[in-house]
Amino acid sequence: MKTLKPRRYFAALAALLGSVLPAVAGAQTVPAVSGWALDRYEPTTTGDVFFMSEHPWYSSTRVFSVGIVADYAANPLVLRQEFAAADGSTTTTTTNIVSGQFVGHLGAAVSFLDRVGLNVSLPLSFYQGGTASPAGTGTLGPASGVGVGDLRFGARLRIAGQSDRDPISLHLGVNLWAPIGSRSSNTGDENVRFEPRLTLAGRASIIRWSAGAAFQLRGSLDAVNLAIGNELRFNAALGFVALDDNLTIGPEAYVFSAVRDLPAGRGQGSAAFQTGQWGGELMLGAHYLAGDTILIGLGGGVGLERGYGVPAGRGLFTLAYAPVTRVVEQPPSDRDGDGVLDVDDLCPDTPQGPHPDPARRGCPLLDTDGDGVFDPDDICVTVPQGEHPDPTRRGCPLPDSDGDGVFDPQDQCVTTPMGEHPDPDRLGCPDGDRDHDSILDHADVCPDVHRGPFPDPARIGCPLADRDHDTVPDATDACPDVPGAPSEIPARNGCPIGGVTITPGRINILTPVFFDTDRDTIKPQSFPILSRVADVLRASPFIRRIRIEGHTDDRGNHDHNVDLSNRRAISVMRWLTEHSVDSTRMEAQGFGPDRAIASNQTVVGRARNRRVEFVILDPAQSENTVTQSAATADPGDIRDSGTRRNRPAPR
Numbered sequence: 162m163k164t165l166k167p168r169r170y171f172a173a174l175a176a177l178l179g180s181v182l183p184a185v186a187g188a189q190t191v192p193a194v195s196g197w198a199l200d201r202y203e204p205t206t207t208g209d210v211f212f213m214s215e216h217p218w219y220s221s222t223r224v225f226s227v228g229i230v231a232d233y234a235a236n237p238l239v240l241r242q243e244f245a246a247a248d249g250s251t252t253t254t255t256t257n258i259v260s261g262q263f264v265g266h267l268g269a270a271v272s273f274l275d276r277v278g279l280n281v282s283l284p285l286s287f288y289q290g291g292t293a294s295p296a297g298t299g300t301l302g303p304a305s306g307v308g309v310g311d312l313r314f315g316a317r318l319r320i321a322g323q324s325d326r327d328p329i330s331l332h333l334g335v336n337l338w339a340p341i342g343s344r345s346s347n348t349g350d351e352n353v354r355f356e357p358r359l360t361l362a363g364r365a366s367i368i369r370w371s372a373g374a375a376f377q378l379r380g381s382l383d384a385v386n387l388a389i390g391n392e393l394r395f396n397a398a399l400g401f402v403a404l405d406d407n408l409t410i411g412p413e414a415y416v417f418s419a420v421r422d423l424p425a426g427r428g429q430g431s432a433a434f435q436t437g438q439w440g441g442e443l444m445l446g447a448h449y450l451a452g453d454t455i456l457i458g459l460g461g462g463v464g465l466e467r468g469y470g471v472p473a474g475r476g477l478f479t480l481a482y483a484p485v486t487r488v489v490e491q492p493p494s495d496r497d498g499d500g501v502l503d504v505d506d507l508c509p510d511t512p513q514g515p516h517p518d519p520a521r522r523g524c525p526l527l528d529t530d531g532d533g534v535f536d537p538d539d540i541c542v543t544v545p546q547g548e549h550p551d552p553t554r555r556g557c558p559l560p561d562s563d564g565d566g567v568f569d570p571q572d573q574c575v576t577t578p579m580g581e582h583p584d585p586d587r588l589g590c591p592d593g594d595r596d597h598d599s600i601l602d603h604a605d606v607c608p609d610v611h612r613g614p615f616p617d618p619a620r621i622g623c624p625l626a627d628r629d630h631d632t633v634p635d636a637t638d639a640c641p642d643v644p645g646a647p648s649e650i651p652a653r654n655g656c657p658i659g660g661v662t663i664t665p666g667r668i669n670i671l672t673p674v675f676f677d678t679d680r681d682t683i684k685p686q687s688f689p690i691l692s693r694v695a696d697v698l699r700a701s702p703f704i705r706r707i708r709i710e711g712h713t714d715d716r717g718n719h720d721h722n723v724d725l726s727n728r729r730a731i732s733v734m735r736w737l738t739e740h741s742v743d744s745t746r747m748e749a750q751g752f753g754p755d756r757a758i759a760s761n762q763t764v765v766g767r768a769r770n771r772r773v774e775f776v777i778l779d780p781a782q783s784e785n786t787v788t789q790s791a792a793t794a795d796p797g798d799i800r801d802s803g804t805r806r807n808r809p810a811p812r
Contacts, residue, residue: 196346198310198338200310207269207481215334215362217330217332219319222486223272225272228268229479232475235472236259237262237472239256240255240258240294242256256294256295262286263287266282266284266285276319277318278317284309286347301384303347308347309341311340313339314339324371328363331360331361332361334357336377337356338354340354344382350382354380356394368399368402374396376394387469390419392418393433394417404449411445413443413444414441414444415441415442418468436467437467441466441471442471442475455482455483456481456483459478459479499512506524509523513525532546534556538555539557540557541554542556567588598612600612607620607623607624613625615634629643631646639651639652646700660672668704668707672687673773674691681725681732695741699742704746705780708750708775709733709737709750709775710775710776714757714767714771715761720753722753723752725753730750754770757770
C-alpha cells in the first residue's frame with residue numbers, strides 16, 4: 162500500500178460497522194463521548210413463551226412469576242476505520258470495542274383481575290470484553306466489573322381476547338426505564354426512557370404467534386457518527402406447541418430504527434432506516450414449562466443490518482418460577498349414568514331409576530329414608546318411621562332424641578342419653594359429675610369440689626383439707642395457712658422456703674431466672690431457684706406435666722423475641738432435665754412479647770414482662786384465676802437499659 166501523504170490524506174473516522182455502526186468515508190472531528198445503553202435485548206415479561214415478542218398472560222392463567230435471563234452478545238460494538246490513499250484505494254481497520262457482553266436480566270411479574278399485568282426487569286452487566294476506541298474516536302470502550310443497567314417498569318392491559326385461548330387478542334402496554342445505569346459502563350443513557358406499545362397475539366391449534374409495535378422516547382445522544390434517539394420498534398414471533406402445551410419452539414425477530422433528525426454535518430434529513438441507524442435480530446427460541454411451574458428457555462440468533470448495539474450473534478437462557486393454572490375443557494358428563502346429561506339433570510349424582518320423578522328431570526321418585534312413605538308425603542323425610550311410628554306425623558317414628566330408650570314425652574333430659582348410670586331421681590337423665598373427678602354426684606360427698614391428687618379416704622369424692630391451696634394437705638403441711646410447695650423434708654413441706662410456691666395451676670418462683678443479655682444462657686445466680694423448682698417437681702409426682710413459658714418485652718424484632726423466649730424456655734427445661742426431672746413431664750414454649758402482664762412503656766413494666774413461668778397442665782386445676790407473677794424479670798437488662806435504650810435487639 163502506498164504511504165499516505167499527511168498533506169493530502171488524513172485518517173477519516175468511519176462508522177461503527179458490522180453489527181453496530183455504519184462506515185463513513187472522509188475526515189471528520191469526533192467529539193469525546195461516553196457510551197449508552199448498549200445491550201439492545203429487552204426481555205419479554207417473565208413467564209412469556211417468547212424471548213423478543215410478548216405473548217401476554219393474565220391471572221386466569223398465571224398470577225405471578227420471577228426469573229432471570231442470561232444474555233450473551235458477541236461483538237455488539239465494532240469500530241471500522243477507512244483510510245483513503247492518493248490512488249483512491251482504501252485501507253480498513255477494525256476495532257472490537259466491545260467484543261463480548263454478558264448481562265443477566267432479573268425479572269418479576271404479577272397479574273390481577275385477569276386483565277392487568279405489571280412487571281419489572283433489572284439488567285446486570287457482569288462482563289464486557291474488548292478494546293477501547295483509538296485516539297480521536299471518542300471514549301468508547303468496554304467496562305470492567307459488574308454494572309447495573311436502567312431499571313424497567315412495565316404494565317400491560319388486555320383489551321380483547323386471551324392470547325393463549327383465542328386466535329387473536331389485543332393488548333396495550335407501556336414501559337418506563339429509570340436511569341440508574343451509566344454511559345461510562347455502557348449500561349444506560351442517563352435519561353428517562355418511555356415506550357408505549359401495541360401487541361397482537363393468539364393461539365390456533367399448535368401455533369402460538371405474536372406481533373407488536375412500539376415507539377420508544379429516549380433522549381438524544383450523539384456517539385461518533387450516530388444519532389441515537391427516539392426509536393420505532395417492531396417484533397414478531399411464531400411458535401409451534403408440543404408436549405401437552407409445555408414446549409413452544411420457533412423463530413423470533415425484531416427490527417428497530419432511530420427516527421430523530423441527523424445532526425448537522427452527518428447527513429441530511431431523518432436518520433430513519435439509514436445505514437447504521439437501523440437493525441434487528443433473528444433468533445430461534447424454545448421454552449419448556451416443567452411441572453406447570455418451572456419455565457426454561459434457550460435461544461440463539463444473529464444480528465441483522467448494522468444498527469448500533471446489534472451483535473453479530475446472541476445467546477439467551479432463561480429460568481423462571483412461573484406456576485400456571487390450566488383450564489381443561491371437560492366433555493359433557495352424566496355422572497349417574499341415567500341417560501340425562503348433568504347440565505339437564507336435577508339429580509346429577511342419583512340415577513332416575515325405574516320410577517323417575519315426572520316433576521324433576523333425571524331424578525327418581527324419592528323415599529329418602531326407605532320407610533315406604535314417599536318424600537312428598539313423609540313429614541320426616543330422612544328418618545325412617547321404624548317399628549314405632551308416630552300416629553300424629555306420617556313417616557315419623559315416636560321420638561327418642563337422645564336414643565336412650567326413653568321416649569321424649571317422658572324423658573326429662575331429651576337431648577342427653579341416660580347412659581350406664583342413670584339418675585334415679587330424673588327419668589332419662591344420666592347421673593352427673595359436676596366436679597369432674599370421676600365420682601358420680603349421687604355417690605360424691607363433695608359433688609362440687611374435685612377430689613384432687615390427695616382424696617379423703619373418709620369422704621368419697623372429697624379432697625383432704627388444704628386451706629392454702631398449695632397441693633400439700635393440711636395434715637402434712639408444716640405451714641397450712643401460708644402457700645408453699647411440696648418438700649421431701651417434713652419440716653419444710655408446704656412452706657414458702659426457697660422462693661417457690663404452688664397455687665392452683667402454677668408453680669410460682671419469687672426470684673427471677675437470669676439470662677445473659679439477648680442470649681439463652683442461664684446465669685449461675687439463678688441455679689438455686691431452679692434447684693428449688695427441681696426439688697418441688699421431684700416431691701410432687703402427682704404433677705404429671707408442666708409447661709415452661711418464656712416471655713419478653715416488646716423491644717426489638719417480634720420474631721426474634723419469640724425465638725429468644727422459646728430458646729430460654731428450652732434452656733430452663735434442659736437444666737431441670739439435667740437435674741433429675743423427667744423430661745416427659747415438661748414442655749417448653751416461648752411467647753415473646755405477646756402475653757405482657759405490665760406496660761412496656763416503663764423500665765419496671767418491661768422488666769416484669771421478661772419472665773419465665775411454670776404452668777401446671779396435668780392435672781388440670783379447678784381454679785384457674787391466678788395472678789401472674791412478674792418475679793422472673795431480667796434485672797441484668799434493667800441495669801443495662803441506660804446504655805442500651807436505643808438498641809433494637811431483644812433483651
